[in-house]
Amino acid sequence: MLTSLLNIELPLLQAPMAGVQGSALTVAVSNAGGLGALPCAMLDPDTMRRELTAIRAQTGRPFNVNFFCHATPVFDAVRDARWRQSLAPYYAELGLDAGSVPAGPGRATFNAGMVDVLREFEPPVVSFHFGLPSEELLAPLRAWGAKILATATTVAEARWLEAHGADAIIAQGLEAGGHRGMFLSDDLAMQTGLFALLPQVVDAVRVPVIAAGGIADVRGVRAARLLGAAGVQVGTAYLLCPEAATSPLHRAALQDPMRRDTVLTNVFTGRPARGLINRFIAECGPISALAPAFPLATAAVSPLRAKAERLGRDDFSPLWSGQNPAGCRVVAAAELTRELGGA
Amino acid sequence: MLTSLLNIELPLLQAPMAGVQGSALTVAVSNAGGLGALPCAMLDPDTMRRELTAIRAQTGRPFNVNFFCHATPVFDAVRDARWRQSLAPYYAELGLDAGSVPAGPGRATFNAGMVDVLREFEPPVVSFHFGLPSEELLAPLRAWGAKILATATTVAEARWLEAHGADAIIAQGLEAGGHRGMFLSDDLAMQTGLFALLPQVVDAVRVPVIAAGGIADVRGVRAARLLGAAGVQVGTAYLLCPEAATSPLHRAALQDPMRRDTVLTNVFTGRPARGLINRFIAECGPISALAPAFPLATAAVSPLRAKAERLGRDDFSPLWSGQNPAGCRVVAAAELTRELGGA
Numbered sequence: 001m002l003t004s005l006l007n008i009e010l011p012l013l014q015a016p017m018a019g020v021q022g023s024a025l026t027v028a029v030s031n032a033g034g035l036g037a038l039p040c041a042m043l044d045p046d047t048m049r050r051e052l053t054a055i056r057a058q059t060g061r062p063f064n065v066n067f068f069c070h071a072t073p074v075f076d077a078v079r080d081a082r083w084r085q086s087l088a089p090y091y092a093e094l095g096l097d098a099g100s101v102p103a104g105p106g107r108a109t110f111n112a113g114m115v116d117v118l119r120e121f122e123p124p125v126v127s128f129h130f131g132l133p134s135e136e137l138l139a140p141l142r143a144w145g146a147k148i149l150a151t152a153t154t155v156a157e158a159r160w161l162e163a164h165g166a167d168a169i170i171a172q173g174l175e176a177g178g179h180r181g182m183f184l185s186d187d188l189a190m191q192t193g194l195f196a197l198l199p200q201v202v203d204a205v206r207v208p209v210i211a212a213g214g215i216a217d218v219r220g221v222r223a224a225r226l227l228g229a230a231g232v233q234v235g236t237a238y239l240l241c242p243e244a245a246t247s248p249l250h251r252a253a254l255q256d257p258m259r260r261d262t263v264l265t266n267v268f269t270g271r272p273a274r275g276l277i278n279r280f281i282a283e284c285g286p287i288s289a290l291a292p293a294f295p296l297a298t299a300a301v302s303p304l305r306a307k308a309e310r311l312g313r314d315d316f317s318p319l320w321s322g323q324n325p326a327g328c329r330v331v332a333a334a335e336l337t338r339e340l341g342g343a
Numbered sequence: 344m345l346t347s348l349l350n351i352e353l354p355l356l357q358a359p360m361a362g363v364q365g366s367a368l369t370v371a372v373s374n375a376g377g378l379g380a381l382p383c384a385m386l387d388p389d390t391m392r393r394e395l396t397a398i399r400a401q402t403g404r405p406f407n408v409n410f411f412c413h414a415t416p417v418f419d420a421v422r423d424a425r426w427r428q429s430l431a432p433y434y435a436e437l438g439l440d441a442g443s444v445p446a447g448p449g450r451a452t453f454n455a456g457m458v459d460v461l462r463e464f465e466p467p468v469v470s471f472h473f474g475l476p477s478e479e480l481l482a483p484l485r486a487w488g489a490k491i492l493a494t495a496t497t498v499a500e501a502r503w504l505e506a507h508g509a510d511a512i513i514a515q516g517l518e519a520g521g522h523r524g525m526f527l528s529d530d531l532a533m534q535t536g537l538f539a540l541l542p543q544v545v546d547a548v549r550v551p552v553i554a555a556g557g558i559a560d561v562r563g564v565r566a567a568r569l570l571g572a573a574g575v576q577v578g579t580a581y582l583l584c585p586e587a588a589t590s591p592l593h594r595a596a597l598q599d600p601m602r603r604d605t606v607l608t609n610v611f612t613g614r615p616a617r618g619l620i621n622r623f624i625a626e627c628g629p630i631s632a633l634a635p636a637f638p639l640a641t642a643a644v645s646p647l648r649a650k651a652e653r654l655g656r657d658d659f660s661p662l663w664s665g666q667n668p669a670g671c672r673v674v675a676a677a678e679l680t681r682e683l684g685g686a
Contacts (some may be wrong), residue, residue: 060362155603174517175536183503189606189629191519195566196557196666201601203669214539223538223566260498263532286532323539326546 002168002208002230006125006147007062009033010341012221013170013210014333015235016127017178018042020105020250020320023054025243028062028333032208034341035125037064041107045117050173052121064125064149065118067110068179069133070271073293075103084289084300090316094307106269106298109133115140125149131157131183132164149210151181153191158201158209160184172202173213177236177322179273180264188264188287189273195227196215202228208300216327221343234340236322241333249314253278254321254328262325268301268318276325279315344407345511345551345573348589349468349490350405353684355564356513356553357676358578359409359470360521361385361450363663366397368586371676373404377684378468381406384450388460395464407492410453410460411522412476413614416636427643429633433659437556437650449612449641452476460481468492471573474500474526475507492553494524496534501544502551513576514544516556520579520665522616523607523611524534531607531615531630538570545571550646559670564686577683579665584676585616596621597664607667611644613637619668622658623647 002011014029016039029036039056040048055063084098091098108114112131118126119140119268126141127149138148147167152158158169172181173194180191192200195211202209208230215224216237224232237255239246246254253259253276264272265286271294274286280301284290291297305316321328345354357372359382372379381398383391398406427441434441451457453476461469462483469484470492479489490510495501501512515524516537523534535543537556538611545552551573558567559580582589582597589597596602596619607615608629614637615630623644627633634640648659672679 173536173538175539190604193516193557193664194538195516195536196518196559199560199562200667200669214536216539217542219542219570220538223569226566226569227562261533286632323535324543326543 002210005167005208006035006224008035009325010337011231011232012337012341013037013064013231014238014337015178015212015233016064017189017235017239017320019111020239020319021244023051023058024245025238025241025333026055026063027058028241028243029238029337030059030063031335032337032341033061034337035062035064037066037127039066040114041066041068045113048117049120052117052123056121062124064127065123066127066129067133068107068130069110069128070130070294071202072109073163073296075296076292079292080296080300083290083292083297086284087300087304090304095303096303096307101300101303103296103299106302107295110137112137119144122146127151127170129179129181131175132161132166136284138165142256152201153197155197155204156202157182157184158205158231162205162207166207168208168210168230169201169205170210170212171198171229174212175214175323176212177262177274178320179269179271194224198224198227198229200261214321214322214324216324218340218343220274221340232340236325237327237329237336238333239321240330241336243333247309247317249309249312249317250319253314253319254325260325262321262323266291266297268298270297274322275317276319276321278317278319345553346564348510348551349378351378352681353572354630355680355684356380356407356490356574356576357581357680358521358555358576360578360582360663362661363582363589364587366394366401367588368581368584368676369406370401371584371586372581372680373402373406375677375680375684376404377680378405378407380409380449380470382409382589383457384411385411391457391460392463395460395466399464405467408466409470409472410457410476411450411473412453412471413473413637414613415452416639418639419635423639423643426633426635426640429627430643430647433647437647438644439650444643444646446639446642449637449645453480455480456511462487465489470513472522472524475504475509483510492593494555495544496523496525496540497527498540498543498547500525500527501548505550509550511551511553511573512544512548512553513553514541514572516540516554518554518557518666520605520617521663522612522614529625541567541570541572557667559665561683561686563667564683575683579668580670580672580679580683581676582664583671583673584679586676590652590660592652592655592660594663596622596657596662597668603668605664605666609634609640611641613640616661616663617665619662621660621662
């Protein structure tokens with residue numbers, strides 16, 4: 001049973017969504033009986049500590065802290081320069097000095113420093129995207145009893161995660177918003193829809209399987225359970241909740257019936273992630289061969305995004321969304337959690 | 344009700360699969376209470392007449408005849424020559440004379456001659472892939488009371504089909520095997536998994552919606568019904584039935600646990616279709632910019648396929664399959680129909 005494994009009331013996980021939510025959403029979902037999540041990939045140690053303190057202060061229920069565990073790429077100056085050069089017309093258009101844009105990773109991979117921060121809080125659930133970190137980094141989490149979750153996008157990845165000790169597996173259908181969790185292959189052509197992925201993963205592993213991707217309402221939750229899911233993970237449907245930190249531009253795009261189309265794009269970070277189509281994707285993507293390795297593509301885009309957003313434009317903003325943005329409603333996170341979790 | 348609209352017992356449609364089945368499968372499925380289908384895209388008028396005669400002789404139940412209704416492409420000699428040139432090493436390897444390979448369309452679009460053949464049999468259901476033919480061609484079918492089905496891969500396509508008079512819509516998730524039915528856009532990046540597509544199509548149209556793509560067992564049928572489908576269309580799961588004309592090489596590939604990966608490829612026909620990965624896809628695809636417009640890519644590949652198959656190799660054979668080939672079992676079509684249709 002997933003609920004007993006994770007010690008939660010409802011078999012509903014809120015998908016960690018770096019950049020569009022903090023502890024407020026985590027707390028609301030966990031207090032409503034689901035498993036709230038805190039995405040930590042973009043947090044420095046101090047912010048992580050502050051957020052974890054806020055969670056511990058506001059809920060006694062279990063919650064999930066989420067990390068990326070990609071291999072840190074070697075900075076490639078030539079590739080970086082070519083990427084910036086391709087963006088030069090945009091810097092000019094927005095009146096930015098291309099020379100003053102700093103380089104930087106944008107998202108950190110799971111490391112010993114993060115384990116040290118976690119040790120202070122002993123979170124009951126830790127989840128990973130892009131595989132699993134080394135056993136050396138996992139051992140301390142297991143030592144305080146944390147359950148380990150990780151994302152699979154193929155049957156092969158699910159088998160790999162089970163063999164490496166994941167306590168439950170999130171089967172991420174092609175429909176899902178945000179970054180694809182793929183880690184054994186980078187071939188997008190072989191990514192699978194949830195209808196085909198979920199039953200095959202359920203048949204392939206013994207640990208509980210959590211369905212993710214395109215689940216936005218009670219129908220979706222029930223269908224996923226019928227296909228064998230022990231629980232579901234829902235992201236996009238939480239983006240309009242007042243407890244999410246989704247920007248006004250992102251909220252407006254999600255509510256625009258003319259902007260329902262999403263694509264997998266690497267132009268924001270260097271790895272494929274699903275979002276609503278905007279100008280940057282249309283003009284430079286969706287998949288660009290120029291984008292530096294994840295997460296190094298981010299730094300050059302950040303100032304464009306910041307300036308455009310100040311002008312009220314989402315041209316350079318990642319508008320993460322699954323393939324079912326029609327399911328987004330303005331609703332309290334607790335209400336959505338009880339509705340979907342009780343389905 | 345889909346069953347009353349189509350006058351069938353079970354809300355289960357057998358997907359028309361050109362090249363791998365004829366009337367034997369149609370008859371078996373229809374007699375078991377589902378809606379059997381006869382794919383006609385690759386049949387000349389005489390063969391079509393023979394197959395329809397066989398169906399009428401063996402079942403009094405409703406059945407579906409299926410057609411492609413793509414715009415017939417203009418033959419482009421330069422593009423064709425470039426395509427053949429790219430295949431020259433394969434002709435040489437297999438000892439074929441590249442100069443003697445005939446050009447030819449491979450698949451015909453729905454036309455007045457086909458209507459004339461159909462008029463002799465007045466099939467109760469006619470379905471289309473790649474949109475709908477002109478009202479001029481549809482009117483005679485409607486005149487004898489045929490119900491018109493068509494495939495949508497996006498919400499926009501579903502709305503278009505309803506507006507153009509489709510009696511029911513097949514929502515084809517990205518998981519589906521064979522040709523994508525897409526017709527308003529050729530952008531593969533925006534194709535949607537069934538989990539996200541199905542509920543959005545159900546909410547967007549008033550006609551019954553039939554779910555297709557990755558449905559291979561009772562779980563899948565029930566999940567699709569929960570997501571709002573009035574019925575389901577199943578293809579890949581029928582490929583190992585004795586009543587299908589699936590080649591021994593194709594059957595072997597579908598049963599090989601090491602060959603579970605499928606991709607969308609245009610190298611066999613010029614349009615994206617999903618199949619198991621083989622040598623031709625791996626070396627020239629999955630999507631080739633050289634492939635002539637659908638269906639003109641086919642002619643140059645056919646002799647390679649024929650020769651390789653004689654040598655016992657599936658290197659150039661289209662091994663159509665959805666993303667859930669694990670669901671394929673050697674089972675009588677009637678038994679599969681009753682099992683899935685009764686779910």
